Amino acid sequence: MMNDYLLALDFGGTKLSAAVLPVSELQKETPTWLAHDRAYLRKGKDAQFEIKKMIKLGRKLLDGKRPLSVGVSFGGPVNYEKGLVLLSDHVPGWENTPLQAILTEEFAAPVRVDNDANVAALGEWRFGAGRGYDSLFYVTVSTGVGGGWVLNGRCWRGHEGMAGEIGHVVVEPNGPFCFCGKQGCVERLASGPYMAQDFLERGGEFISGPVTGEVIAGLASAGDALAWGILQRGGKALGLALGETANLLNPQAFILGGGVTKSGWLWWESVEKGAKLRAREQVHFEIIPAAFTDDAPLWGAVALVEDLKDEG
């Protein structure tokens, strides 16, 4: 049929992305977007502005076609069952926004909205590094650390949508304080901004421009002992939490994405070591890099609604 298209939307922290996929592409080994575009966000805008801008972007890409369904990734907490965005840490005005209802009316098609970690997990499982696995935990290590579950080939969100909070698992009970109030959380030790903070506080040499996780990784690769120590500690902290998670849930694979995972083999080795230290000998798993960088939420948004086409 002429109108067999899915619309994928991604409300990111700094940009909006949208894409249209012909349903016929779903059967292919490497599906290809019919249309794809993004819009960068300036500061000072609110939820209303973002929603209008996204609708405009979607309409442009659809070019008059009516979508069979609309999948939406949102960079913040979402009540999936009710289709509500709960809030955004980046943009004001998102509190309890009925995004599913708004977009259903706008595009006259069934809509599903979920948070970016769950959606990225689905995207990697359906189209990326997680293809062929029945159970996986996707973890993004970037400004924050968060995760999403796919169990039995379905997203596991938890009873109030809070599952996947690996960022605040404690691995150093006497470690440094995290904004969450606890000490030695994974996010406190392994996220880009906290690694940068540790570097500067411990007298790391001044570098022009902002100190990010990638800068720490670059310095570590270049032989900076302080940077290397911080990177190793962060990788190990994440690994320890993955090992505990493996003991508790026994998934087949952990898929790691986000900026900090671009830190090179030193970092990956620390993660592997930490995981092996904590997982029981009989508990097996793989730790693999995510296939997608920017597009994981859009592909996940497709996976979120590809089975809805019969409802529509």
Next chain:
Amino acid sequence: MMNDYLLALDFGGTKLSAAVLPVSELQKETPTWLAHDRAYLRKGKDAQFEIKKMIKLGRKLLDGKRPLSVGVSFGGPVNYEKGLVLLSDHVPGWENTPLQAILTEEFAAPVRVDNDANVAALGEWRFGAGRGYDSLFYVTVSTGVGGGWVLNGRCWRGHEGMAGEIGHVVVEPNGPFCFCGKQGCVERLASGPYMAQDFLERGGEFISGPVTGEVIAGLASAGDALAWGILQRGGKALGLALGETANLLNPQAFILGGGVTKSGWLWWESVEKGAKLRAREQVHFEIIPAAFTDDAPLWGAVALVEDLKDEG
């Protein structure tokens, strides 16, 4: 029909239990066994002996009826998919025993075999304290500490059947060594035998008879400061691990069973406190006592096979 009966079998560490349930009881609020019996095991027996004895017990209870299906709980690691008992820590000769195949031939009915933690989780979910919950984690705190998951109303075993290993989650990285090789595991701090060991090693007063978890709890209630400290540390250790588990999976409830959970409100309060310390504020859950003591595996064995009746 006259022959609508389920057979439930439980291979425990020190005894064999069996029961027969008429299918008509499944619809009732409080189902009642048609027949129920157990046999205590003397030391020095092997797997062959146990299997023969269990078959005899089952046949006696069935009294000539052919069961529609047979559910089996085993106190040790099981490969559920293949129907194999992997080993027993208590009884020799169980290595890679095809228990499902043996019992299928014996009772001419479909059989399912799973480990006692998974089966008890199912039993509490279907007939006990977990009724009405969609997701729960059952934890037994006794000689060891282990758990079983029910997610979306189904048992989650993990990709190689290893899920639920909460006993070896590390909560005190610099704590005492556990037999598993790690330091400060939940089992090292919270299980009955290790609490008893800590009590004796730290100069706990001599008492006639073996020192068990219940003895520690009794002494704690009676005001023994050493016993109380050990019990509190164990309860808190379990609670911390439950809090982390809540962050990762967001189940509705934790159901706690096993001898150590009979330690009174001091212990339960420590568990609650530990869990609240680690769980994020937005992550909600209940911690509730198991409904069954001895019979959880038998009721779980029923839950394991009640849907098989159509296959048979």
